[in-house]
Amino acid sequence: MTTPQAGNLDAYLEARIDRQPGDDGCWLWTLKPDREGYGVANWAGRTHRAHRLAYSHWVGPIPDGAELDHTCEIHACVRPSHLDPVTGLVNLERKHLRRGETPERARELALLDQQMYARQSEKRRADTAARSAAADVAQSVGVRVGTRLRRSTSKAGVIWRVVAITAYGGEPWLTVTSERTGYEDRMRLGDLAVATIIT
Incomplete structure (x- = not known):
């Protein structure tokens, strides 16, 4: 049995999807995408990536630590059968495989990407901590x-x-x-x- 909120989410999602023709056509999110091309959904007072909201609603929770790989390669697609929960490393590796890299080279590039993202994330955390510390010193x-x-x-x-x-x-x-x-x-x-x- 669907709850009233779940029924409302069904209506919310369906009203914003353009189902492409064919048995396996993409379900394109029709609202303005973010800068990376992913659909943006505003639901229950929060901003979500539309594909994650749709997957969670129609399939179930996304496993901890998993990303949703768009097997169709269309970021605006929210069709659950086009979304595969995988680790970040597998997602990066698949991206390189789709670009024609050999499996060995795709794995190598995915590892390099992951290291770069980790460095960028650490730098953002350090910058935020430094700004906070500077504000505390100034306020003192x-x-x-x-x-x-x-x-x-x-x-x-x-x-x-x-x-x-x-x-x-x-x-x-x-x-x-x-x-x-x-x-x-x-x-x-x-x-x-x-x-x-x-x-």
């Missing part, structure tokens, strides 16, 4: 986004507004904008020793 000396300051102790100096707090080389930096001209500049948080915080 009374600076946050929106703080107004002069970059000298002179009362006649230009007033700057902090618009971002970032980290470069492990050190907190402020991105500031002149209130008079709109010019944007960067300054080290350590340079606040010769600056005057206004608000």
Whole structure:
């Protein structure tokens, strides 16, 4: 028996699918795709990749750690029979096989891709942690986004507004904008020793 929510999801999905002709035609998601070409679905207050939502609804949960490989190679397709749950490595390997690589070369390229994605992911995590740490340090000396300051102790100096707090080389930096001209500049948080915080 389907629950009312499941029935509503059926209607939601069906209204947004263009079933291609043929016994094995793709079911194309008709709403605007994301930048990688995957359908985007907004359901129950959350944004989902449409193929993952459709698979979960019509087939069942996607196994932990699995990705859905589009065996048809069409990212906008949500037809469950065209979606195969596989590991990330297998998905990458299949991508290279479809491009004509030998099985050995496809495996090698998939491993290299996986290493690159892992490095990129680690860099994003490190950058996020560095920005958070920089914001904590800045806040400990009374600076946050929106703080107004002069970059000298002179009362006649230009007033700057902090618009971002970032980290470069492990050190907190402020991105500031002149209130008079709109010019944007960067300054080290350590340079606040010769600056005057206004608000």
